Amino acid sequence: MWVQDRTVDSLAADEVFPHFIAEELPAGMAGVVISGALAAAMSSLDSSLNAISSVVVGDFAQPLCPACSDTQLLRLGRLVTAAATVLMVCFALLFRAAEKTAMFDLFNVWTSVFTGAAFSLFIAATLGGRVVDNKTALISIAVSLLANVYLALSTNGLLPAGLTAPLDSYWTNVFVNAVFICTAALVEVVRCLCCRRHRGGSSRYGEFKLVKTAGYDDSEDSEDDVQPRARRPFQA
Numbered sequence: 001m002w003v004q005d006r007t008v009d010s011l012a013a014d015e016v017f018p019h020f021i022a023e024e025l026p027a028g029m030a031g032v033v034i035s036g037a038l039a040a041a042m043s044s045l046d047s048s049l050n051a052i053s054s055v056v057v058g059d060f061a062q063p064l065c066p067a068c069s070d071t072q073l074l075r076l077g078r079l080v081t082a083a084a085t086v087l088m089v090c091f092a093l094l095f096r097a098a099e100k101t102a103m104f105d106l107f108n109v110w111t112s113v114f115t116g117a118a119f120s121l122f123i124a125a126t127l128g129g130r131v132v133d134n135k136t137a138l139i140s141i142a143v144s145l146l147a148n149v150y151l152a153l154s155t156n157g158l159l160p161a162g163l164t165a166p167l168d169s170y171w172t173n174v175f176v177n178a179v180f181i182c183t184a185a186l187v188e189v190v191r192c193l194c195c196r197r198h199r200g201g202s203s204r205y206g207e208f209k210l211v212k213t214a215g216y217d218d219s220e221d222s223e224d225d226v227q228p229r230a231r232r233p234f235q236a
Contacts, residue, residue, distance in 0.1 A: 013102040045088065052084045053077040099157065105169045110152055116176035117144040124184060136187045144180040151175065 011019055021030050057077045061068065068076075095106050121141065124132045132140075153159050155169040167175060 049081050049084050049088075053080045056080045105155075108169055108172065112148055112152070112172045112176060116148040116173055117141055117180040119173075120144070120177040120180035120184075124181075132184050132188065136184050136191070139187050140180045140183040143183045144176050147179045148172070148176045 008016060008019065021033055025033065054077075057073050057080070061073060061076055095103065095110075098106060117140070121137060124137060124140075150159075151165060151167060151172045154163070154165045155167065155172065157164070
């Protein structure tokens with residue numbers, strides 16, 4: 001029969017599982033669980049570090065400096081990896097000291113700051129590539145990023161009570177993606193209206209006007225005499 005441990009009631013949400021490992025599991029099983037958790041964390045972190053260094057070297061360093069040798073690019077990749085590692089450690093210490101209900105809630109909010117509108121951007125590029133261009137996408141990303149930062153500050157209690165949004169942290173990604181989609185649709189509607197007003201209600205193929213062919217005299221033509229084969233050419 002299980003006996004309720006009264007000490008669990010006083011623990012934070014992130015301390016329950018470590019307490020269970022230390023107090024309830026046998027020594028060998030506890031070591032296996034801890035090593036598995038560390039392996040899972042390391043597999044996520046090293047793939048993130050590799051992705052960061054690959055993006056910096058492949059997407060920025062090589063196009064901007066095509067004369068760089070492979071040795072220089074390798075050294076740059078190592079330097080970027082070391083800098084990203086230091087930043088990860090600093091953010092981990094900051095998250096540990098911040099007031100929170102659980103670490104996953106804080107991680108979910110601040111991760112959405114960098115990846116909140118990624119899903120909507122992918123959908124817009126895949127399904128609406130002919131409608132949403134780069135300018136619309138950049139405007140939508142900027143607006144969704146501002147909304148994301150606001151929600152991150154709001155859900156962590158860093159804003160005054162009057163400016164705090166009554167939104168749970170788990171809805172942050174959903175709300176930010178909705179902001180991206182609505183902003184993209186609004187920008188496209190406004191741009192279409194501005195284009196129509198600029199064209200003055202002309203045809204989608206442009207404005208047409210009649211021009212005279214060189215050497216053609218139309219002084220004796222009348223509406224009854226003009227035949228389809230004798231129509232003057234138009235120029236857009």
